[in-house]
Amino acid sequence: MNVLEIRNLTKKFGDFIAVDNMNLSVSEGEIFGFLGANGAGKSTTINMISSLLRITKGEIQVLGRNIVKENKFSKMNIGIVPQDLAIYEEMTAYENVSFFAGLYGLRGSLLKERTEEALEFVGLGDKHKALPKSFSGGMKRRLNIACAIAHHPKLIIMDEPTVGIDPQSRNYILNSVKKLNQMGCSVIYTSHYMEEVEDLCTRIAIVDHGKIIAEGTKEQLKSIITDTKETWIGVKNAERLDLDALKRTTGVNSVRLEEQTVKIVSKGEINNLNWVIQQLIRDQVEISSVEEQAPNLETVFLTLTGRNLRD
Amino acid sequence: MNVLNIALFEIKKSLRDKRTLIFMLAFPIVLILILGTALTNAFHNGVAVGDMKLLVKNTAQSQQLQSYWNGFAQAIGKEGVELTPAANGIDGKEAVQNNQFTAYAEIDDNGVHFYGSSRQTISSNIIQGMLTSFADKYSLAAAAVKNDPEAAQAIIAGSMSAGSFVQEFSIDPDRKPGSIDYYAIAESTMIAFYACMSASWLIRGEVKRKTALRLVAAPIGKMEIFAGKVIASTIINFLCILAVVVFSKYAFNANWGQHLGFVFLLLFTEVLLAVSFGLGIAYLFKDDAVNAVMMIFVQVASMIGGAYFPVDEASGVFGAIANVSPLRWANEALMSLIYNDDLQAVFPVIGLNTAIAAAFLAFVAITMRKREAF
Ligand SMILES: Nc1ncnc2c1ncn2[C@@H]1O[C@H](COP(=O)(O)OP(=O)(O)OP(=O)(O)O)[C@@H](O)[C@H]1O
Numbered sequence: 196m197n198v199l200e201i202r203n204l205t206k207k208f209g210d211f212i213a214v215d216n217m218n219l220s221v222s223e224g225e226i227f228g229f230l231g232a233n234g235a236g237k238s239t240t241i242n243m244i245s246s247l248l249r250i251t252k253g254e255i256q257v258l259g260r261n262i263v264k265e266n267k268f269s270k271m272n273i274g275i276v277p278q279d280l281a282i283y284e285e286m287t288a289y290e291n292v293s294f295f296a297g298l299y300g301l302r303g304s305l306l307k308e309r310t311e312e313a314l315e316f317v318g319l320g321d322k323h324k325a326l327p328k329s330f331s332g333g334m335k336r337r338l339n340i341a342c343a344i345a346h347h348p349k350l351i352i353m354d355e356p357t358v359g360i361d362p363q364s365r366n367y368i369l370n371s372v373k374k375l376n377q378m379g380c381s382v383i384y385t386s387h388y389m390e391e392v393e394d395l396c397t398r399i400a401i402v403d404h405g406k407i408i409a410e411g412t413k414e415q416l417k418s419i420i421t422d423t424k425e426t427w428i429g430v431k432n433a434e435r436l437d438l439d440a441l442k443r444t445t446g447v448n449s450v451r452l453e454e455q456t457v458k459i460v461s462k463g464e465i466n467n468l469n470w471v472i473q474q475l476i477r478d479q480v481e482i483s484s485v486e487e488q489a490p491n492l493e494t495v496f497l498t499l500t501g502r503n504l505r506d
Numbered sequence: 507m508n509v510l511n512i513a514l515f516e517i518k519k520s521l522r523d524k525r526t527l528i529f530m531l532a533f534p535i536v537l538i539l540i541l542g543t544a545l546t547n548a549f550h551n552g553v554a555v556g557d558m559k560l561l562v563k564n565t566a567q568s569q570q571l572q573s574y575w576n577g578f579a580q581a582i583g584k585e586g587v588e589l590t591p592a593a594n595g596i597d598g599k600e601a602v603q604n605n606q607f608t609a610y611a612e613i614d615d616n617g618v619h620f621y622g623s624s625r626q627t628i629s630s631n632i633i634q635g636m637l638t639s640f641a642d643k644y645s646l647a648a649a650a651v652k653n654d655p656e657a658a659q660a661i662i663a664g665s666m667s668a669g670s671f672v673q674e675f676s677i678d679p680d681r682k683p684g685s686i687d688y689y690a691i692a693e694s695t696m697i698a699f700y701a702c703m704s705a706s707w708l709i710r711g712e713v714k715r716k717t718a719l720r721l722v723a724a725p726i727g728k729m730e731i732f733a734g735k736v737i738a739s740t741i742i743n744f745l746c747i748l749a750v751v752v753f754s755k756y757a758f759n760a761n762w763g764q765h766l767g768f769v770f771l772l773l774f775t776e777v778l779l780a781v782s783f784g785l786g787i788a789y790l791f792k793d794d795a796v797n798a799v800m801m802i803f804v805q806v807a808s809m810i811g812g813a814y815f816p817v818d819e820a821s822g823v824f825g826a827i828a829n830v831s832p833l834r835w836a837n838e839a840l841m842s843l844i845y846n847d848d849l850q851a852v853f854p855v856i857g858l859n860t861a862i863a864a865a866f867l868a869f870v871a872i873t874m875r876k877r878e879a880f
């Protein structure tokens with residue numbers, strides 16, 4: 196059964212269409228990646244799934260049941276990790292988790308057990324009595340997750356759970372996601388970090404302007420762009436680069452500069468490396484390395500949306 | 507069950523908010539102490555209590571009484587009491603009822619008969635205090651004349667100096683409010699109304715903190731959240747008021763009268779009114795305007811409601827504005843209850859508070875249902 200089924204989903208804010216006739220299904224046991232640039236409509240979609248926003252048009256089903264008609268059922272089965280931290284700073288870690296779990300009907304010893312379990316799970320087992328005020332960004336993010344899992348939801352939706360945290364906490368969170376998945380949870384995961392999504396997700400949807408413009412496994416997505424290739428050229432004096440001239444070079448689709456590397460996406464069938472290098476020489480740019488890239492998700496995303504995943 | 511959970515959590519959360527808690531407790535107590543002691547003289551001089559107009563009908567035959575009365579009249583004239591001899595045929599009581607005078611006194615050889623205004627309670631209580639002390643001194647002097655004429659002279663002479671009548675009036679705290687008594691009432695009703703400040707954050711705070719998202723995503727109704735929050739806020743604020751009242755009663759000896767149950771009932775409905783009002787304002791105004799609107803309303807209502815200085819019988823524009831201050835209703839009703847044992851004064855205010863609270867709560871509930879989230 197599909198744990199989530201989205202049909203012709205539309206959300207309008209006034210005249211602005213934030214989610215545009217979206218169709219999507221997530222099977223049980225998947226870690227599903229939701230990729231999109233800022234403002235693509237990821238959070239809006241997630242907020243409709245979690246009943247924060249009303250659906251303008253279309254339908255959402257959780258475990259085969261309509262979320263509007265069977266609101267309680269879908270809510271019981273969803274755990275939401277919001278993009279923004281949603282915790283009470285003046286209440287202890289334990290009180291936070293226990294309060295939210297209590298809203299799902301947990302009481303007494305079961306509530307206690309599940310609260311402890313959730314805190315243990317995110318590595319805050321020794322912080323029951325601590326106030327989030329005293330937490331690092333990473334610890335707050337982990338508490339944010341603990342608040343969403345104590346009621347054992349079937350579907351966990353994580354909206355950028357790793358924003359602004361240290362690498363250690365990030366690894367911890369990524370491993371937690373995998374563990375939750377092994378324990379039988381389906382996960383919807385949005386992130387601006389391509390490598391996270393590439394590492395975690397069994398399937399990925401690319402969202403742009405409220406629409407899903409591509410969907411599939413990593414391999415399926417990469418195969419979309421066999422007609423393009425990406426070349427990385429290491430340079431010493433990047434300030435001399437004339438990016439516009441480079442973009443006008445035959446066969447070049449897009450150019451971007453990341454630190455000391457020029458990343459050039461070109462049409463697959465044209466060998467334009469000579470012209471590219473000639474242009475660089477004309478600009479008196481010193482070349483240190485040239486690498487042909489295997490197709491990766493970053494390129495896929497860039498090719499399909501014309502935007503970088505991160506601004 | 508959910509309502510209870512939410513209410514308990516909210517109460518716990520409020521108890522953690524030490525700053526607000528200390529403010530709610532210390533602010534009124536400090537004000538009672540400062541205003542109550544600093545303005546003692548203002549109270550006794552009648553400066554802050556507004557006009558004191560006494561209508562007098564003097565039919566006394568006794569020479570001694572006449573001359574003593576004249577001295578007294580001069581002395582209280584200096585205290586700010588304006589004496590008017592009653593013309594023949596005037597019904598003094600009616601004149602007071604019509605608010606032309608603060609009080610009406612009839613002096614005959616049997617003594618002084620006093621009729622005070624129920625609208626200008628403070629001023630009339632002060633005048634009553636003066637007259638009581640006049641009567642006491644007179645009978646003392648009259649008794650002294652028989653045994654020791656010199657002592658009588660001394661008593662009368664001492665009484666003629668300005669100030670000596672009025673200083674007596676707070677000696678009998680059961681019948682007229684001293685400044686501590688007054689401010690204990692005024693600051694309690696003020697701080698009860700301050701509940702609107704924290705109440706305006708009840709839902710807004712969840713939205714700002716983003717925890718609203720979790721509340722909406724959870725399998726509970728919006729109305730459960732709403733009810734839990736209102737209950738919690740009312741309880742926690744009422745407990746603060748309770749503490750202030752009890753503290754002022756035992757630490758400052760403030761007079762809260764014989765009907766504490768009704769005092770608390772009235773204060774409870776005022777807290778409920780304030781909580782509902784705060785929530786309502788949060789839904790009526792844009793988020794960034796809410797604080798300002800609330801602050802202005804609370805300050806103005808406090809001022810014209812008598813939290814900083816007694817407003818007795820205000821007239822004109824000021825009077826009209828003053829009447830929309832919930833603090834004023836509460837203060838007047840409590841004064842009547844405590845000093846005149848007037849239970850009838852309390853019920854209309856309790857009813858009014860409850861009705862307005864219900865209106866605000868209904869408005870918020872409906873708006874909340876309509877909204878996408880909160
Ligand atoms: N309440 C709202 N009212 C009006 N417009 C909104 C509202 N919420 C979101 N939008 C708009 O809808 C679009 C999609 O926003 P959304 O938050 O879903 O993007 P996102 O994909 O989650 O982006 P990000 O990666 O920055 O979180 C944006 O253009 C945003 O400005």
Ligand SMILES: [Mg+2]
Binds near residue numbers: 237239
């Ligand atoms: Mg988002």
